[in-house]
């Protein structure tokens with residue numbers, strides 16, 4: 001029996017998943033690491049924490065595997081990684097500063113400068129994406145402006161999982177699905193954009209060589225092999241961005257397939273075979289982890305995070321299940337209470353780092369459960385704005401695969417079916433993007449002839465939620481009210497910035 005390992009380098013933790021070639025889960029281990037938030041809007045992590053905890057989870061998997069199989073039957077390891085984070089290395093490949101993460105919003109000025117210098121249309125035509133605070137190029141320009149000495153010393157930039165893979169193998173690479181989120185990649189032509197690098201004074205050598213997601217990146221260094229117990233000959237394959245891997249693990253590998261993922265952030269993701277559709281930058285347009293395929297995606301920055309924040313503040317000692325008990329008994333609309341999930345700004349459809357969240361319509365009859373339901377509905381309304389963009393562009397969205405923490409609660413899944421007005425299905429294995437990473441490893445190692453063949457063995461749908469027409473109608477009216485909150489709170493939120 002052959003085995004593969006998928007590693008998901010997330011925002012709050014790293015998870016390693018051991019699967020056999022039959023698609024059975026044979027082990028998993030998770031370890032957390034902290035966020036460093038020095039100022040409002042800043043979000044950083046220590047790359048060495050990722051490496052340390054990845055070593056630990058692999059060590060744990062190997063220890064539990066002993067006696068059950070041979071280590072040389074582990075034929076591949078691959079990655080899923082939190083996107084966009086900037087890691088800078090010097091000439092001797094030492095980390096120059098903490099990584100600046102995807103949810104760090106310090107770069108509004110750099111985004112404006114990108115448009116002023118290069119023009120929005122030019123950026124869109126090359127990278128297929130708008131300049132957003134979370135992306136990597138604005139972070140590089142922030143370092144160039146605020147830490148010029150350090151920028152001068154940088155010899156290469158890396159994305160989070162690419163750095164961990166470098167520490168595992170000693171080889172420096174990136175791959176297309178993550179590179180697409182840097183704003184430095186010519187997405188249709190799959191190469192670093194010389195034009196953008198030249199405009200912004202970025203040396204070509206700062207951009208690492210690119211691989212396909214299933215491409216072979218190297219074998220383990222003797223040190224990494226010693227520290228984890230894995231054989232030094234173990235093959236490592238490039239891996240993909242977390243959303244690309246989430247999509248692979250949910251079998252979003254052909255036209256017409258749509259994904260809803262509610263993790264810390266939330267995404268609505270749609271498979272694209274073509275590189276030339278025009279969404280005018282309203283949604284992200286990235287290379288898939290499948291060769292020569294793409295996906296479009298709308299992002300709600302604080303999706304699951306809004307609910308976790310609510311629990312942390314108002315039900316700290318309880319489990320998520322306890323907090324959400326009874327939410328299904330409350331009528332859609334939470335008795336006239338609306339929530340917008342802009343706890344740390346927003347991306348789709350309002351790229352706005354300054355907007356903040358609101359509860360509107362608070363009444364003395366509202367209980368904590370009404371607030372919890374309003375939070376879940378607000379997150380789902382926000383994701384529906386991405387679905388609306390896709391539908392307005394002519395896409396048919398009738399079935400949505402729901403994954404992530406948000407897919408754990410049946411009331412939330414029914415709410416998704418009602419608000420999205422679509423059939424919602426769940427997966428039989430809730431392993432998140434680590435499953436997509438394991439599929440990439442299995443395909444890279446040659447266990448399957450294609451990603452789709454592997455996904456067929458590794459994944460299957462489980463439950464189905466059909467829209468309830470009465471609720472669909474009710475939510476359609478509430479959604480129209482929800483959409484009025486952003487424009488009517490934008491100016492107030494901007495003025496409140498000086499008090500934060």
Ligand SMILES: Nc1ncnc2c1ncn2[C@@H]1O[C@H](COP(=O)(O)OP(=O)(O)O)[C@@H](O)[C@H]1O
Nearest residue numbers: 010263264304305307308320404405406408409
């Ligand atoms: N039992 C639950 N019911 C509903 N939502 C949940 C539950 N447990 C976690 N969540 C939501 O899922 C989110 C975490 O999802 P996950 O996919 O693990 O995120 P990430 O990979 O970004 O860390 C939490 O922020 C929370 O909102």
Ligand SMILES: O=C(CO)[C@@H](O)[C@H](O)COP(=O)(O)O
Nearest residue numbers: 011082083102242263264265
């Ligand atoms: O910024 C994006 C996508 O563009 C995020 O999806 C991050 O890649 C990480 O998200 P979580 O999986 O931690 O929610």
